[in-house]
Amino acid sequence: MIEARAVTARLIDGKSVARDLENEVRAAIAELGYQPGLVAVRVGNDPASELYVRNKAKKADELGLRGRQLVLDESLSERELLAEVDRLNRDDEVDGILVQLPLPKQIDPRKVIDAIDPAKDVDGFHPINVGLLHMGRAALVPCTPAGCIRLIDSTGVSIDGANAVVIGRSDIVGKPMAALLLQRNASVTICHSRTRDLASLTRNADILVAAVGRPLVVTADMVKPGAVVIDVGMNRVDASFADRLAHDEEKSRLLAKNGSVLLGDVDFARVREVASWITPVPGGVGPMTIAMLMQNTVTAARQRRA
Ligand code: GUN
Numbered sequence: 001m002i003e004a005r006a007v008t009a010r011l012i013d014g015k016s017v018a019r020d021l022e023n024e025v026r027a028a029i030a031e032l033g034y035q036p037g038l039v040a041v042r043v044g045n046d047p048a049s050e051l052y053v054r055n056k057a058k059k060a061d062e063l064g065l066r067g068r069q070l071v072l073d074e075s076l077s078e079r080e081l082l083a084e085v086d087r088l089n090r091d092d093e094v095d096g097i098l099v100q101l102p103l104p105k106q107i108d109p110r111k112v113i114d115a116i117d118p119a120k121d122v123d124g125f126h127p128i129n130v131g132l133l134h135m136g137r138a139a140l141v142p143c144t145p146a147g148c149i150r151l152i153d154s155t156g157v158s159i160d161g162a163n164a165v166v167i168g169r170s171d172i173v174g175k176p177m178a179a180l181l182l183q184r185n186a187s188v189t190i191c192h193s194r195t196r197d198l199a200s201l202t203r204n205a206d207i208l209v210a211a212v213g214r215p216l217v218v219t220a221d222m223v224k225p226g227a228v229v230i231d232v233g234m235n236r237v238d239a240s241f242a243d244r245l246a247h248d249e250e251k252s253r254l255l256a257k258n259g260s261v262l263l264g265d266v267d268f269a270r271v272r273e274v275a276s277w278i279t280p281v282p283g284g285v286g287p288m289t290i291a292m293l294m295q296n297t298v299t300a301a302r303q304r305r306a
Helices: 014-032 047-063 078-090 109-115 127-134 143-155 174-183 198-202 249-258 286-305
Strands: 037-043 066-072 096-099 163-167 187-191 207-210 228-231 235-238 260-263
Touching (some): 014 047, 014 143, 014 286, 037 047, 037 078, 047 066, 066 078, 096 109, 143 174, 143 228, 143 286, 163 198, 174 187, 174 207, 249 260
Parallel strands (some): 037 066, 037 096, 163 187, 163 207, 207 228
Antiparallel strands (some): 235 260
16 A cells, blocks of 8 residues: 655745846846936834834845835825825836835825826736736736745746636736736636635645735644645734644744744645645745835836837
C-alpha cells in the first residue's frame, strides 16, 4: 500500500519577487532619462499611515524616482485637502499622487479620490481607472492586487481557465483582484461576509486569495489540495490569541517573545500542508505593494509625458 504523505507547499517569496520588479523599475527610469515624481500625502498622525507613507517616499528615492511626503495637519478641512490635490494635479513635475487612507473623519475619501487627476492616480482608485480596469483597459491598477497577480505568475501556475476565489470585496483589494483575475481568463467567485457555506466555494479554488482582514479565517479544510494561496491579511494579534496559535510553533514563539505577532487571514501552519504554493505573512504580498506603486508611477509618467 502506498502511504499518503503530506506535501508541504512551496513558499512564494514576496521579497524576492518585489526585488525583481524594483530592478525593472530602476531600468525603466534609466531609459526614461528623467526622474518621475511621486507625492505621498498623509493627513494626521496615524502611526501605521506614518510608516507606510515614509516607506513609499523612501523606496521612491531608492529606485531613482523623486519621492516626496506631504504631511498635513489632522485638523485639515476637506476643502483645504482638495486645494492641495488641485495644486499637485497642476504641478507638471508630479507624475504620481497618492493620498494615504484612512483620512480623518471630517474628510470624505470619495471626494478626495474623485479630485485626483486620473492620469496621476497611482493607487488606481479613481472611478475612471476603476472603470477602465473592469473593461480590461486599465493602465493604473491598484497596487496590492496587481502585486498578487505578479506573485501568482511567479509560481508558474496558469491563471488562464483556473477557478479563482477571492474572499473580500473591498474597493482596494477584493474587487480589483477579481477584475484582474477575470482579465487573465480565470473563472472568478467573490465571497464576503454574507456568503453562504464559504468552504464549499473555497474548496473549489485552484487560486485562493484571502483579503478579509481577520486572522486565521481560512483553515486547511477550506483549501483544495494543490491550490495556490495568496494571503493579503495583515492582522496584529496579542496574547489573547495564544490558544488559537498553539499549533503554529513559529508564530507562538514570536508571540511569546514580543507580546504580539502579525498574522495573515490564512492559518499558514496548517494550510501549507494542503496547498502547493502559499505566501507567508509578513514577506508575501506586503513587499509587492510598494514596488507596484513605483511601477505605476513610471507608467503614469510615461503616459502623461508621451
Ligand atoms: N491604505 C491602505 N492601503 C492603501 C493603499 O493601497 N493606498 C492608499 N492610498 N491608502 C491605503
